[in-house]
Amino acid sequence: MTSTTPAPADHDRPRQISAPPSPGDRVLRLGLSAAGLSVFLIMGLTAFFLLIRGAQALRVAGWSFFTEQRWLLSAERFGIAAVLPNGLLIAVIALVLAVPVALMTAIFISEYAPVRLRAPLISLIDLMAAIPSIVYGLWGLYFLQPRIIGTSRWISNHLGEWVPFLKVRTGDIGTSYTSSTFIGGVVVGLMIIPIITSLSREVFSQAPQGEREGAYALGSTRWGMVRTVVLPFGKGGVIGAVMLGFGRAMGETIAIALIISPAFVFKGHLLENGGNSISALIALRFSESDELSLSALMAAGLVLFVLTLVVNLVAGIIINRSRSGAATND
Numbered sequence: 001m002t003s004t005t006p007a008p009a010d011h012d013r014p015r016q017i018s019a020p021p022s023p024g025d026r027v028l029r030l031g032l033s034a035a036g037l038s039v040f041l042i043m044g045l046t047a048f049f050l051l052i053r054g055a056q057a058l059r060v061a062g063w064s065f066f067t068e069q070r071w072l073l074s075a076e077r078f079g080i081a082a083v084l085p086n087g088l089l090i091a092v093i094a095l096v097l098a099v100p101v102a103l104m105t106a107i108f109i110s111e112y113a114p115v116r117l118r119a120p121l122i123s124l125i126d127l128m129a130a131i132p133s134i135v136y137g138l139w140g141l142y143f144l145q146p147r148i149i150g151t152s153r154w155i156s157n158h159l160g161e162w163v164p165f166l167k168v169r170t171g172d173i174g175t176s177y178t179s180s181t182f183i184g185g186v187v188v189g190l191m192i193i194p195i196i197t198s199l200s201r202e203v204f205s206q207a208p209q210g211e212r213e214g215a216y217a218l219g220s221t222r223w224g225m226v227r228t229v230v231l232p233f234g235k236g237g238v239i240g241a242v243m244l245g246f247g248r249a250m251g252e253t254i255a256i257a258l259i260i261s262p263a264f265v266f267k268g269h270l271l272e273n274g275g276n277s278i279s280a281l282i283a284l285r286f287s288e289s290d291e292l293s294l295s296a297l298m299a300a301g302l303v304l305f306v307l308t309l310v311v312n313l314v315a316g317i318i319i320n321r322s323r324s325g326a327a328t329n330d
Contacts, residue, residue, distance in 0.1 A: 057295035057296035060076055061299075066084075082263070087250055087278050087304075088250070090275070091188070094192055097189035105193070106197045106200035106204055109125075112222070145259065148186065156271050167271075178261075180273055180275065181271075188249045191249075191252065192245040196241045196244075196245045203237030207230045212225055212229055250304065252279060253279040256279065260280060262275075278300045278303065
């Protein structure tokens, strides 16, 4: 009998099969890489442009640019301490109103709507997202505002005693309840409902079919399946959609400029007349700006740009780390 020498370990390894990329693959890869890098380039150039143009105002105002509530360029007393909190409040009000409606709509389209109605409903939501901002602003100014004054007055009279920021301190119904932060938030909330609905529905529709069927096999109802499978799977995606809606609400310009009565003071009372946001400030003051005023508006735009960028980055991180942001197998 003869003994055989075992083959070297390297011979037992599976061979790596790889095909050289074709010219079309190289072109596609270069095109995609260039498109991805162009996004970072454009964002960096935008930030650099705002920083250069706003540097003069930042040098003149210093740190008071973030604490000053007045906008007196002639006296070199200007800042965003009033418009930035008002813009945040408008976005928060919009989210409070939009998120429940958007989530219920997304769940209905994804899980409850008949199959033949889903495509028309999805198209309708996409169409609502395409409506221009000025249409929402005009609708809010001429249709919604006269009809919501009674609601604002009821909230102030019945809830203002326990919740101070809901109290209107003057009683003139003709002017005190109009052009308020609350009305602006309602209009912006209607604008971001389609965005949150569309993104949430897309996430819910990607819930694994195997887990859906497993929930039904264990005797779950449809709502039980949605509560135990669909909602946990889409949690991260929903949070990302809400934060993207928040960034959209922070940057809204035309609708707020049409509805809100500009005021450079932070009142903290949501139902009272007066308020402002950074985007509306830029839109209203840009045409009448001199060199220093334009620099101050650019500095305000830089703050809004950074804030919106941070919100979108956090939303992207949450989506990528969530289960709904990863690939799943049915």
